[in-house]
Amino acid sequence: MMIIRPIAADDYDRLYELAEKTGPGFTSLQPNEKLVRNRLEKSLAAFAKEVKEPGEESYLFVLEDTENDRVAGICGIMAGVGLSEAWYNYRLGTLMHSSRELNVHNVVNTLSITNDHTGCSEICTLFLDPDYRHSKNGSLLSKSRFLFMAEFPQRFAETVIAEMRGISDKDGISPFWEGLGRHFFSIDFSKADYLTGIGEKVFIAELMPKHLIYTNLLPKSAQEVIGKVHENTLPALKMLEAEGFRYEGYMDIFDAGPTITARFDEIRAIRESHYVKIRISEEAHHQSGELHLISNTSLENFRCGMSPITQDKQNLIYITPTVAANLQVEEGDSVRVVPLSSGRRV
Known part of the structure; x- marks a missing residue:
């Protein structure tokens, strides 16, 4: 039987094996010993903690194949993001530029840096071993978190978010990063993604563009992937949309993947x-x-x-x-x- 359970202290090797399979763009689980041990230890502490209101607890769950004694996937929930370290998103906006004299009216899309999701709960770290991508295992892995949240609502915020993986190619190259981020950070997308994954985020605040960005000044390749998901992430996006999550113009600052949101009590699996x-x-x-x-x-x-x-x-x-x-x-x-x-x- 396939069963979801909290990650255990002796799951380190299994967790690291999954981290080696995630690939570029999967920020929350990278094959780094310090990161993997930290994620595991934080989860153990979260489950052992008595909580009256959400803080920075991080819960990890594994999908276990009980017949073969194999961990086939992982998923997580962050109780509150951005409480001790800034949580950044781009927000897509619109500006009108017009001139009566020239009879010109142009609508321009813009990107601005926000911390609007500070304090929200995040469902995250969803990864299913390719060998198990069948028999509705992905649905079990993703939606099981909502039953946990329904059982312990005091541990989570009123708004829940999910960051969806943006578009990058087989070599880990992101068109959005190449068109925007590289000009400010001067490093590869995979390096920036890796540093974020292991918790080294100071460089973001130091180097991030602070002013409004006009998207029409970006290369066409970068404009075309704004708010779009990686092809491997599309089924997960559709699943969450069916549960009540919506894209409201927020996106990842590195690959422009959409951040989708839902009210806690409006998530279908929680409500029903x-x-x-x-x-x-x-x-x-x-x-x-x-x-x-x-x-x-x-x-x-x-x-x-x-x-x-x-x-x-x-x-x-x-x-x-x-x-x-x-x-x-x-x-x-x-x-x-x-x-x-x-x-x-x-």
């Missing part, structure tokens, strides 16, 4: 999730109900999986002994459930 009680039966193998996410209600021992279920009039569902064991629940326990699919096309 609810409690049911379980019955454990081998007969559940034969159920043909709608595929649901199912999670227990534990913090440090959080578990989430997916299974077809049918809910009866007594607010009961039936699950197999295998599912119950992997979710660490027993007969009569309450679990949180929500349909895996939003049922929406975007």
Whole structure:
């Protein structure tokens, strides 16, 4: 069974193996020993911490193939971004330049630096091993975070964001970086991305252009990728849009990938999730109900999986002994459930 659980202290080697597969542009998980250990230790501390309101806690979850004892993916949640280090975005704006005498009216797009998302929660660090990109594993990996957030809402902010990977080629070259960032930073995109990933962000404040940028002055190749996602990220974008996330003109300062946002209580999987009680039966193998996410209600021992279920009039569902064991629940326990699919096309 594929199961989501909090990352554990002995997952370092597995986490590093995933970091080696992420590639350029995946800022939050790079193959750097210090970074990987820091991410793991911060997550362990977050799950152990008593929280009354969101701070800078960082939660990491792994997707485990229980049959093969293999970690197949990772996902994360940052409780609040930009609280101790500035969180930068470009915001796409519009200016009108006109002259009555010449009868000229030009609408010009602009980019301005903002810290508008300071304090927002961020869903992040989503990566699925290529060998497991099937059987709705990506949906489980991404959406399981919403059941955790629904269970522990005091740990998260009212607004949730997700930074989507922007366009770069197979060699890690970003058209937006080449057209804008390189002129100010004088380093390759991959180097800037790597430094950000390992937490060395001072250079951004030191070298970032401070004034409004007119996009029509950028090379055409840079203009064309503003707010666009990498082809490998498109399925993740569509999935989050179906959950209620929207692009509102914010983007990454390096590759111009879109930052999408949603209100916490308007995220479909959070809003529609609810409690049911379980019955454990081998007969559940034969159920043909709608595929649901199912999670227990534990913090440090959080578990989430997916299974077809049918809910009866007594607010009961039936699950197999295998599912119950992997979710660490027993007969009569309450679990949180929500349909895996939003049922929406975007």
